[in-house]
Amino acid sequence: xxxxxxxxxxxxxxxxxxxxxxxxxxxxxxxxxxxxxxxxxxxxxxxxxxxxxxxxxxxxxxxxxxxxxxxxxxxxxxxxxxxxxxxxxxxxxxxxxxxxxxxxxxxxxxxxxxxxxxxxxxxxxxxxxxxxxxxxxxxxxxxxxxxxxxxxxxxxxxxxxxxxxxxxxxxxxxxxxxxxxxxxxxxxxxxxxxxxxxxxxxxxxxxxxxxxxxxxxxxxxxxxxxxxxxxxxxxxxxxxxxxxxxxxxxxxxxxxxxxxxxxxxxxxxxxxxxxxxxxxxxxxxxxxxxxxxxxxxxxxxxxxxxxxxxxxxxxxxxxxxxxxxxxxxxxxxxxxxxxxxxxxxxxxxxxxxxxxxxxxxxxxxxxxxxxxxxxxxxxxxxxxxxxxxxxxxxxxxxxxxxxxxxxxxxxxxxxxxxxxxxxxxxxx
Amino acid sequence: xxxxxxxxxxxxxxxxxxxxxxxxxxxxxxxxxxxxxxxxxxxxxxxxxxxxxxxxxxxxxxxxxxxxxxxxxxxxxxxxxxxxxxxxxxxxxxxxxxxxxxxxxxxxxxxxxxxxxxxxxxxxxxxxxxxxxxxxxxxxxxxxxxxxxxxxxxxxxxxxxxxxxxxxxxxxxxxxxxxxxxxxxxxxxxxxxxxxxxxxxxxxxxxxxxxxxxxxxxxxxxxxxxxxxxxxxxxxxxxxxxxxxxxxxxxxxxxxxxxxxxxxxxxxxxxxxxxxxxxxxxxxxxxxxxxxxxxxxxxxxxxxxxxxxxxxxxxxxxxxxxxxxxxxxxxxxxxxxxxxxxxxxxxxxxxxxxxxxxxxxxxxxxxxxxxxxxxxxxxxxxxxxxxxxxxxxxx
Numbered sequence: 001x002x003x004x005x006x007x008x009x010x011x012x013x014x015x016x017x018x019x020x021x022x023x024x025x026x027x028x029x030x031x032x033x034x035x036x037x038x039x040x041x042x043x044x045x046x047x048x049x050x051x052x053x054x055x056x057x058x059x060x061x062x063x064x065x066x067x068x069x070x071x072x073x074x075x076x077x078x079x080x081x082x083x084x085x086x087x088x089x090x091x092x093x094x095x096x097x098x099x100x101x102x103x104x105x106x107x108x109x110x111x112x113x114x115x116x117x118x119x120x121x122x123x124x125x126x127x128x129x130x131x132x133x134x135x136x137x138x139x140x141x142x143x144x145x146x147x148x149x150x151x152x153x154x155x156x157x158x159x160x161x162x163x164x165x166x167x168x169x170x171x172x173x174x175x176x177x178x179x180x181x182x183x184x185x186x187x188x189x190x191x192x193x194x195x196x197x198x199x200x201x202x203x204x205x206x207x208x209x210x211x212x213x214x215x216x217x218x219x220x221x222x223x224x225x226x227x228x229x230x231x232x233x234x235x236x237x238x239x240x241x242x243x244x245x246x247x248x249x250x251x252x253x254x255x256x257x258x259x260x261x262x263x264x265x266x267x268x269x270x271x272x273x274x275x276x277x278x279x280x281x282x283x284x285x286x287x288x289x290x291x292x293x294x295x296x297x298x299x300x301x302x303x304x305x306x307x308x309x310x311x312x313x314x315x316x317x318x319x320x321x322x323x324x325x326x327x328x329x330x331x332x333x334x335x336x337x338x339x340x341x342x343x344x345x346x347x348x349x350x351x352x353x354x355x356x357x358x359x360x361x362x363x364x365x366x367x368x369x370x371x372x373x374x375x376x377x378x379x380x381x382x383x384x385x386x387x388x389x390x391x392x393x394x395x396x397x398x399x400x401x402x403x404x405x406x407x408x409x410x411x412x413x414x415x416x417x418x419x420x421x422x423x424x425x426x427x428x
Numbered sequence: 429x430x431x432x433x434x435x436x437x438x439x440x441x442x443x444x445x446x447x448x449x450x451x452x453x454x455x456x457x458x459x460x461x462x463x464x465x466x467x468x469x470x471x472x473x474x475x476x477x478x479x480x481x482x483x484x485x486x487x488x489x490x491x492x493x494x495x496x497x498x499x500x501x502x503x504x505x506x507x508x509x510x511x512x513x514x515x516x517x518x519x520x521x522x523x524x525x526x527x528x529x530x531x532x533x534x535x536x537x538x539x540x541x542x543x544x545x546x547x548x549x550x551x552x553x554x555x556x557x558x559x560x561x562x563x564x565x566x567x568x569x570x571x572x573x574x575x576x577x578x579x580x581x582x583x584x585x586x587x588x589x590x591x592x593x594x595x596x597x598x599x600x601x602x603x604x605x606x607x608x609x610x611x612x613x614x615x616x617x618x619x620x621x622x623x624x625x626x627x628x629x630x631x632x633x634x635x636x637x638x639x640x641x642x643x644x645x646x647x648x649x650x651x652x653x654x655x656x657x658x659x660x661x662x663x664x665x666x667x668x669x670x671x672x673x674x675x676x677x678x679x680x681x682x683x684x685x686x687x688x689x690x691x692x693x694x695x696x697x698x699x700x701x702x703x704x705x706x707x708x709x710x711x712x713x714x715x716x717x718x719x720x721x722x723x724x725x726x727x728x729x730x731x732x733x734x735x736x737x738x739x740x741x742x743x744x745x746x747x748x749x750x751x752x753x754x755x756x757x758x759x760x761x762x763x764x765x766x767x768x769x770x771x772x773x774x775x776x777x778x779x780x781x782x783x784x785x786x787x788x789x790x791x792x793x794x795x796x797x798x799x800x801x802x803x804x805x806x807x808x809x810x811x812x813x814x815x816x817x818x819x820x821x822x823x
Contacts, residue, residue, distance in 0.1 A: 066596035067536045067576065068561055069667060070568055097533055097666055099568070193798020213532035289444020319567065322528045331533055334451060334567050378593065378647060413596045 012311040041128055045120040049190035051423040053082035057416030061406075062096070066413060067252040070099035071337070071380050073377045076370070078103045079384065079406040080417040081197040084115040084190040085141075086206075086240065088389030089419065100284070100325050101374075103203070104242050107144040114146070116142045117423065131163040133392035149424030156208055169217040176246065179238035180213055180230040181205040181257050181276045182311050190425045195388050196402050197421065199344040200368040201313045204244060204294060205276075209234030210246045211254060217261075224265050231258035232328060236283035237292060241328040244283045250326065251288040255280030259296075270302040285320035285335045292317045303351040316343040319375055340372025360392035373411065380411040447683050451528035456654060457615030459525065460504045461476050470807045472529035477522045479505050479620035486780075487630035491740040492687065497622040506618030508814060510631045510688040510767060511674075512790035513713055514702040517764050518691065519629035519636050519815035520713060521522035521619060523611045523654065524571060526808035532669040534713055535562055537573035537608055538595045543582045550579045550601075558642045561592035563612055563651070571612070571810050572661050572669045572715065575605035590645040601731050606658045606706065609714055614641055614654035619645040619814065620706055630813045631688065637820035639812070656812035657823030659709020669674045671695060674716035675795045675802070676807060677723050677769065682803075684720075685802070686740060686783075687729060690791035691716060696804070699792040707822040709813065716811045725787070728773020730765045732757055737767075752776040763819065771798055808815045 061075035068074050071093040080088045084107070091098075091105045108116055118139050125134040137157040143150060159175025178185045182205040187193035198206060204339045211234030237255040238246040264271040278294035279416040281287070292322070296310040319337035326332075348364035364387040374380035388402025404419040454462070454469050460728045462474035469477065479485045479499040481638030486507050488497035499505050506521035526532070543549070562569050579601040580589055589595055591668040618638050619627035627636050640656040664669045674690030691713040703711045728748035731738055738749055750773050756762060765783065768790055769777070775786035789795050796802075813821045 063596055065598045065599065065602055067574065067667075068592065068596070069533045069535065072567065074561075095666065097668070287445045287450075319451070320566070321445035323451065323530050336567050337565070374566065374568075376563050376569050378561065411593060413593050428737060 001279065010428075032318050041126050043124040043126075043332070044122065045124075045428060046119075047164040047189070047425050049084065049117040049423055049425045050121050051083055051115045051196070052112065053089065053106075053108065053115060053419065053421035054422075055080045055082065055089035055108070055110055055282070055417060055419045057110055059109040059111075059414055059417075060090065060092055061091040061412075062093045062416050063413045063415050064094060067096065069097040070101070070333075071096035072098040072101040073374050074380070074414050075408075075415065076200070076380060076382045078099065078200065078203055078405075079382060079404075080419050081404065082106060082108070082419055082421045083115065084188075084193050084196055084198065086198045086202060087117070087143075098332070099334075099336070100243075100327040102242060102327075102328060102329050103230050104329065105143075111212060120189065120191075127319065131166065133161045133163075134219055135159055135161070151183065161259060168217075169219075172212065173213050174212045176208055176210045177208055177213060179205055179207050179233045179257070180215075180259050180312065181238035181278055181294065182259065182271075182296045183274065183300065183309065184311060187311060190423060191398065191427045194346075194348055194362065195364055195386065196389070196423045197386065197404060197419070199311070199346075199366065200370040200382065200384055201311065201340075201342040201344060203240045204313050204315050204340070205238045205296065205311075207236065207238050207240045207244070208246060209236055209255075209257075210248075211235055214300035226261070226263045226265075228261040229258065230261070232256070233240070237278050237280060238294070243327055245328050246283075250283050250286045250363040251281040252291075253281050253288040255283065255292070257294075268304055272298075272300040282317050282320075282335065284325050285322070287321040290318045290320050290335070298426070305352065307348045307350075309346040309348075310342040310343065312341070314374075315339065325420070336377075340370065342368065342370030344368040357393055358391060359395045361390070363389040364385075378411040381407055381409040382412060383407045396427050398423070400428075436518065439578040447524050449528075451567065453529055453567065453569060454527065455613060456523050457613050458613045459522070459627065464506065468591070472525070472807070477507055477525070478616060479507050479591040482750050485620045485622065487718065488620075490736060492630060492737050493735045499620050499812050500623040502583055503618075504616045504620060506616055507620050508629060508636055509708075510625050510629050511691050511713075512688055512768065513691040513710060513813070513816060514693055514816040515788065515791045516551055517632050517688075517815070518710075518713070518817070519577055519634070520811040520813050522658070522809045522811055524810035526804045526810070527566055527802070532570045532572055532808075532810075533568060534572050534574045534607070534663045534669060535560065535568075536576045536592070537610070538589075538592060539575055539577050539605065540586050540589055541577050541579045541627065542584070543579065544583075546661070552577070554581075555644055556586035556589070559590060559592050559595060559645045561647065563646055566810065569607055570669070572663070573586055573608040573610060574635070574667075575608055577605050579603075583813050590648050592647070593763050596633070603639055605631050606806045607663075608658055609656040609660050609810075610642060610645075610653040611655045611656075611810060612644070612651060614652055616654070617641070623795040625656070627814070631766045632818070633802045634815050634818045635820050636815035637823060638814070656714075656814075657709060658712025659711060659821055659823075660706050660811075660813050661701070661811075662711045670712075671717050671808065672717050672809065673719045673792065673804075675721045675792070675799075676681070677789075678720045678803075679742070680722050681799070682720065683746075685723065685742060685746060686737065687769060689794050690721075690790060690792065691813075694792065697796060709821045709823070710816055714810065714812045717808045718805040718807040718809065720803040720805065721799045722803070723769065723799070724771075726773075727771050728776065730768045730770065730773075730776055731793050732762075733764065735766070748773045749777050750774070753779050753782075755779045777821075 213232035217228035233254040259276040276296040282292040320335035324336040346366040351361040390400035463478040541550040621627040633751040676689040771787040
């Protein structure tokens with residue numbers, strides 16, 4: 001498989017080059033914070049992400065002939081991701097029973113295909129002179145659902161934000177927004193992500209929760225530092241919506257999450273560290289006493305053209321006290337006890353190109369490792385090497401290509417589920 | 429006042445489900461522990477499921493008999509419970525209790541085969557124990573197995589195949605074989621019976637089959653199981669085990685009447701013809717959903733005049749207890765009717781018409797047609813059949 005993908009990667013190399021690390025807000029985990037309007041209180045922006053992807057094998061992590069059930073407890077169905085949303089090529093378990101540990105899918109199986117990954121439209125309103133911002137991000141997701149084509153429309157974000165003290169970097173948001181856990185949510189959108197696919201642990205931290213959050217940052221200019229706190233009370237925590245539903249709370253009790261961050265900004269060098277925590281009922285069952293606990297650490301270093309990102313997440317979930325298990329992909333039997341930990345380390349190099357046409361180029365690599373499992377079933381140790389590159393043209397078009405080498409190190413059967421994927425992101 | 433109501437509402441919303449009310453699969457080992465501690469399992473007295481060493485064996489002790497039969501000290505035994513299956517006397521044991529876990533799934537049980545040096549065909553490696561991959565406390569542990577014969581490469585050591593991960597390799601030939609009912613961990617050595625006697629079906633004294641302990645591998649760790657053979661269950665195309673009702677007769681106030689249960693042959697409300705596996709064992713009754721069924725006071729229980737159960741307080745006024753005609757009691761098959769309920773107990777005196785003139789509640793369809801007050805519980809049993817139609821269930 002590796003041999004099969006290498007030519008694809010090599011063919012893509014000529015078009016690889018840089019853009020700077022895509023930090024939407026320059027620094028901290030406020031999620032996507034649209035810049036303040038200068039003229040009109042209204043601002044419309046967005047992007048279109050078109051890709052071509054090809055997964056090996058049958059496009060899923062499921063092994064033909066393996067009759068253990070639930071099928072999604074014995075493999076990592078999230079491994080063969082093909083786009084920035086974490087959609088995988090296939091979740092076809094071959095008719096075997098599954099229990100809701102599933103990502104969303106484009107349904108392409110093992111075939112190469114063009115994909116309209118997302119068409120995204122942002123509307124931002126900032127009434128002049130008022131400390132209020134309203135933001136809506138609507139997205140269209142055309143997909144093959146197994147029986148026909150359909151286009152799903154999602155309100156990926158919709159929140160209002162108040163900044164009550166003009167002299168302080170303090171804001172209070174209510175609505176649906178980016179998670180506050182860790183740092184990978186900063187790259188949720190295709191136009192903000194350095195590469196294409198999310199990490200193996202992104203499923204635990206890059207959801208779009210619904211609730212309220214508070215962000216506060218204070219500067220320590222004497223030591224060129226800043227400290228920030230980003231805290232939220234939300235329906236479901238920070239997992240992606242295919243695992244836990246954000247739309248409403250099934251337990252009646254919100255989930256608390258927070259990140260404490262430290263930033264050091266020196267000339268040509270930046271260091272950012274964070275610790276995140278999450279505690280509350282799991283929102284794929286109804287008992288408020290069934291708890292999910294999550295802890296994370298993150299670090300980013302920017303030295304000239306080199307950037308290093310790393311993140312660690314550990315999660316424990318109690319077993320449900322009763323069926324069923326509602327998730328974003330359906331209603332399943334019952335939520336099992338679960339524990340997982342994992343990390344990724346990403347290295348990127350921005351090539352020195354700043355032309356009007358070729359406005360940026362970079363190459364990057366990432367190593368992911370994840371170990372997790374459900375009560376009574378094997379702990380699966382899987383890993384992934386991701387290598388890729390991107391160029392940015394006229395500052396509005398990003399062309400990216402990457403290869404995912406998925407590995408089953410222990411617990412899970414070996415399966416052919418590597419991915420070659422590309423993405424063209426047109427921003428406006 | 430309004431604030432207090434709000435606080436109460438918030439507290440109610442924050443209430444967690446108590447430990448005793450949480451979904452759980454109680455293994456045979458758990459049942460034995462609970463029975464020894466005098467505890468309950470999903471609201472059921474654990475000592476009615478497992479007889480601890482030295483304790484009276486239910487159904488073989490008062491009120492069903494005049495004297496107590498004791499489980500030998502130092503050993504726990506699964507209680508043999510009399511029942512009716514498709515009109516036939518049968519017996520089962522409760523090897524596991526499923527509380528608020530709604531479904532069971534067929535799981536693979538790998539058996540190692542290998543081509544001998546003399547050439548094909550591949551034969552079972554007698555020294556290699558089977559391999560499974562899901563155990564308690566998983567909600568998806570299941571005692572209902574599909575045997576899968578896996579042929580490992582010639583010359584390969586079976587010791588390298590003690591983890592299911594190595595056996596799901598599509599390169600290895602797989603062949604589906606018989607189903608199997610085996611509980612993990614075993615928890616008890618066998619069925620409850622007084623010292624020096626073989627286990628029997630209470631009330632009729634029919635012999636029953638005993639399980640045997642089988643070793644196996646789970647991800648490289650050696651475990652054991654209590655093996656009940658290939659009968660008792662069937663499954664749907666997706667591998668889901670077909671659940672059948674287990675009707676337990678109660679009074680209208682909910683108190684159990686201590687009478688034999690009725691095992692279904694199909695899902696509740698859908699009785700099916702009883703089918704049999706290759707061994708001759710019935711393919712129903714081993715995964716059951718407890719449903720309490722209230723008997724009308726006009727129904728009667730067939731009991732000989734000297735049956736100690738007649739004196740049970742719980743039966744007084746709850747059902748009719750007419751004395752059967754002597755000619756009927758003298759029939760050779762009379763023990764097969766002891767404890768059986770009829771809607772028209774006058775038939776116990778109908779010497780010419782008995783047993784055909786009785787409207788027995790001894791099969792699923794009859795119970796569902798006659799008893800409207802049925803109360804499904806959030807309890808399911810792994811309830812392997814050990815006796816059917818007066819004989820031990822074939823393995």
